[in-house]
Amino acid sequence: EVQLVESGGGLVQPGGSLKLSCAASGFIFSDSTIYWVRQASGKGLEWVGHISSRPKNYATGYAASVRGRFTISRDDSKKMAYLQMNSLRTEDTAMYYCTRVEPTIGMDVWGQGTTVTVSS
């Protein structure tokens, strides 16, 4: 079964840091591009960023709202992707999801999400 499981969410003060993880199973992780998407409570979905596969040189992309503060990385040997979040703001409070894009079937499976709360 193809599965993605996020972890690492929690409560952090403004200006703090947090690192989220996305654990993959049931598929060839190294072939996939991994996306991070967030959703504030009661709001819509927002693309955070993505990291491509090795054939695409692990290229990354970030939304303007997080560029320079968030960094996405991956460890194909561990089938893990990460979202390092620095200089957190109250507006970063959200559920964070990871999802994959396969070359032939596009974006399909999503994780269940992990909650990040930025508050003093």
Add this chain to the structure above:
Amino acid sequence: QPVVTQEPSVTVSPGGTVTLTCGSSTGTVTNGHYPYWFQQKRGQAPKTLIYDTNYRHSWTPARFSGSLLGGKAALTLSGAQPEDEADYFCFLYYSGDLVFGGGTKLTVL
């Protein structure tokens, strides 16, 4: 930053047909925007229904179809079921950036 627009709310009768749309502030939506459609029920993660304009995943009921219509991406639900009541989001691809629409709350009533 482009803005992607969706109807805030739509109501459909059980068994009825409804079309949700996804427009772009930059102009006509094309296949080059690789439109996606997602369904999200309360308390659940999003579920991908349609990718690259009109391709269904294996779990997507055949009553859902995607297309380009009147300069927008469209999601048509033919034969609405009570379990289709949910929020529906689209996104469009803009040269490396993804922009989601604000979502449509679909009520089956």
